[in-house]
Amino acid sequence: MEFVWTEDQREFRERIKSFLAELLPDDWERFSQHGPASPALTEYAETVCAKLAAEGLLIPHWPQDHGGAGLDPWYQTILAEEMWRAGEPRGGQYMNVNWIGPTLIRYGSEEQRRRYLPRIAEGRALWCQGFSEPGAGSDLASLRTRAEQAGDEYVINGQKIWTSYATLAQTCFLLCRTSDDRKRGITILLVPMDTPGIVVRQIPSLIGEGDIHEVFFDNVRVPVTARLGEEGQAWEIISYSLRNERLGIPRYALARAALDRAVKILQDRGEFDAPLVRAEAAKAVALCEAARTANYALVSLRARGEELTAESSTARFATVNCERSAAEFVVEYVPNALVDEHPFLKMHHQRAIVAGIASGAAEIQLNVIASDVLHLPREAR
Incomplete structure (x- = not known):
């Protein structure tokens, strides 16, 4: 079988290349060493993403009724390839457009979609994902951060580690344990990072400034409406999300x-x-x-x-x-x-x-x- 791009797809790729050639500064390659989670690159990425949004190039693969162009996944792939080939000037926002936004479109409540999707579509949002924990790592079924329901709130206690973008992110896509069932006991909460009780500590590393952190939750209270999907539905949602994430990078x-x-x-x-x-x-x-x-x-x-x-x-x-x-x-x-x-x-x-x-x-x-x-x-x- 011979694989070839269509004329429209080739034109789309050239459009992105031209956009990047005009937008990126002459010292971009040296500047990009700051790391995707550094304050400098995060601030610059907001400028890049706003201009991508204005050109219809930030979320072209999203449905039209959520601000996208409804283009098929090949266009998402072309866009991502050119961004990563250039050193990913979208910074941490690549995560928003690849899997957080689509996950909210599929599983979010109407209120959650109204609250979060416009900022992502405008290139003004930064998220972090609260997955890994000490002793759990990538084995999500072993996580221990707990969310106990108290009336119309969840009270969260626990710790996450290796969390990218945590210092600057506005919202955390947080996995919590709401029951002792290994898989069906995990629930997702969308937690504002300025909620009282959240403490973030940077972990020094070789991979760029500001890239990884510890995040502590001490009696953090969020409304039940912060839950994404149903209690215990996290495994299904995360399976969908991570497949989009891995494909989108x-x-x-x-x-x-x-x-x-x-x-x-x-x-x-x-x-x-x-x-x-x-x-x-x-x-x-x-x-x-x-x-x-x-x-x-x-x-x-x-x-x-x-x-x-x-x-x-x-x-x-x-x-x-x-x-x-x-x-x-x-x-x-x-x-x-x-x-x-x-x-x-x-x-x-x-x-x-x-x-x-x-x-x-x-x-x-x-x-x-x-x-x-x-x-x-x-x-x-």
């Missing part, structure tokens, strides 16, 4: 852009002729292409109106492999990139560090593949 595009730059640097130095260097570059390119085609298979399902399945974990793991391979190639053959000589490569390396953690740890993806794709018996895993 084409890290393979950034990895391939970094790899192409590294190869060009080596060619300019006359250092790309060694067979081992060329073989390692070819391996990394092959993994990038494998990740891209695995993701395209899922986009094709969505374009036909079919639900994404656990196969999304195979695409996610393929993307982890390509990110790691591109980063390892740079470290091995262009190590000076990590000391600011080539800021785009340094920025990619910072992002690649978390490739096997963000959006669900690689080990969790392998467990999902073993159980839900290959249907292996537990003793064989």
Whole structure:
């Protein structure tokens, strides 16, 4: 089978490239090292997203009655690829448009949609996701943060960790335990981050300033209307959300852009002729292409109106492999990139560090593949 883009899709991609070429400052590559959750890039992303919204390029895949253009998932993929290839100038807002907004459209109450969707559609919202916990990590069924109903409120106590954007986010997409049932006891609350009782502490890291945090909830009170869906419905909602998230983050595009730059640097130095260097570059390119085609298979399902399945974990793991391979190639053959000589490569390396953690740890993806794709018996895993 031969895959080709339609004329409209090619024009859409060129429109995005032209937009970015005109919008991004000359020092964008160095500026992007601030990290997607830094105050500097978050502020700049709000400008970018507002201009994308004005051009109809922020949420083109959303339904028309929610401010989008109703375009099919291929256009969402094209948009995301070009944003990530440029270093993702939308900052943390990519999360809003890829999965938080669509999740609210599907599961949110009328009041929740009225409250949150317009700000996302205008490029003025920043969310964080309260998923991982100490001792739970990516195993969401083990979370212990508790929400007890008291009249018309929930009282929340617990802790989240590795939370991106928590310092600057206005709202947290929070997973809480409302009963002791491992999976059916989890509920989602949409919690304003300025609610009394929330304490955020930044965790120093190598992946960019302001990127990860601890978040503590001490008798935090929110109204019952903050609940998304029904009590115990979180597993269904999160399955839908994470499949959209993993598909909406084409890290393979950034990895391939970094790899192409590294190869060009080596060619300019006359250092790309060694067979081992060329073989390692070819391996990394092959993994990038494998990740891209695995993701395209899922986009094709969505374009036909079919639900994404656990196969999304195979695409996610393929993307982890390509990110790691591109980063390892740079470290091995262009190590000076990590000391600011080539800021785009340094920025990619910072992002690649978390490739096997963000959006669900690689080990969790392998467990999902073993159980839900290959249907292996537990003793064989």
